[in-house]
Amino acid sequence: MTKEGSPAVPFGGELLSTSVKKVLLDRIMHGHYKPGERIVELQVAKELGTSQSPVREALRDLAAIGIVTFHSRRGARVRLPTSKELADISLVRSELDALAATIASPLMDESILAELRTTFEEMQAHQAERNFVAMTQADARFHRIIATTSANEAIQHVFDQLEPFARTFITLTLPRVDIGSIIAEHQTILEALERRDAVSAAVAARTHQRNVSALFENHFQAELLRDTGGGGAA
Known part of the structure; x- marks a missing residue:
């Protein structure tokens, strides 16, 4: 079940991981995922109807620009930047x-x-x-x-x-x-x-x-x- 108010998934016309990345960014900006909160790959994949692979790739992209921290064993969390x-x-x-x-x-x-x-x-x-x-x-x-x-x-x-x-x-x-x-x-x-x-x-x-x-x-x-x-x- 998606979080209330989460934006619709704009899949189509671009890489799946790019679409997932946009959804996750929108959710963070809307406060659905708060600083320090874990983003569970499997849960996101189920919500969006994808495999875990594009979700993991999207999270790695977000980690590269400092929005989340991503660890292969501990998963991803929204960062609290200074x-x-x-x-x-x-x-x-x-x-x-x-x-x-x-x-x-x-x-x-x-x-x-x-x-x-x-x-x-x-x-x-x-x-x-x-x-x-x-x-x-x-x-x-x-x-x-x-x-x-x-x-x-x-x-x-x-x-x-x-x-x-x-x-x-x-x-x-x-x-x-x-x-x-x-x-x-x-x-x-x-x-x-x-x-x-x-x-x-x-x-x-x-x-x-x-x-x-x-x-x-x-x-x-x-x-x-x-x-x-x-x-x-x-």
């Missing part, structure tokens, strides 16, 4: 996103800008609804559009490695943190891109991620420990 880990990732993202904005700025056309505007509006709407999972998904889409527009495969690869880690765990602390100013910073990035102002876009993107880094450093650990009663597996 605030420094999350802050460090956002600090790296600050330079990555600045570079992406610099390269992408002159390549922006009206269709891409329209997509960014729509995504920013969705972000604001989800924030107002306090739907933090959907809000972080829109946030990730906003930054991914810029990374993709840069047409730099190295930027896109590093972005895809770093983005799920922070996005997964930030949803656990957002309900108690005022992030209005963080969300509003996307407007500054967007306006610079609309002007094709590469310098201003880079500054805005860098500043935004540095502020996210400070959010993790100052708020994440205390809030998450409060929710989990100080528990969690390292």
Whole structure:
């Protein structure tokens, strides 16, 4: 029996382990699997109607980006990251996103800008609804559009490695943190891109991620420990 509210399995059109990975990520972000909780391969396989092999592969992928710890004998558990880990990732993202904005700025056309505007509006709407999972998904889409527009495969690869880690765990602390100013910073990035102002876009993107880094450093650990009663597996 699946946990109540678990998302439907989007199998089809991609590797089975990739689909399982997406489901597990969504479940972690929705709080169905909490920090320190064990994810049982056999149970997940039964819930999703697969063998254990794609579940194990998905868990190994999640372990590679630090979202779970995976041991062949003890199974997998959702990690409780440190605030420094999350802050460090956002600090790296600050330079990555600045570079992406610099390269992408002159390549922006009206269709891409329209997509960014729509995504920013969705972000604001989800924030107002306090739907933090959907809000972080829109946030990730906003930054991914810029990374993709840069047409730099190295930027896109590093972005895809770093983005799920922070996005997964930030949803656990957002309900108690005022992030209005963080969300509003996307407007500054967007306006610079609309002007094709590469310098201003880079500054805005860098500043935004540095502020996210400070959010993790100052708020994440205390809030998450409060929710989990100080528990969690390292």
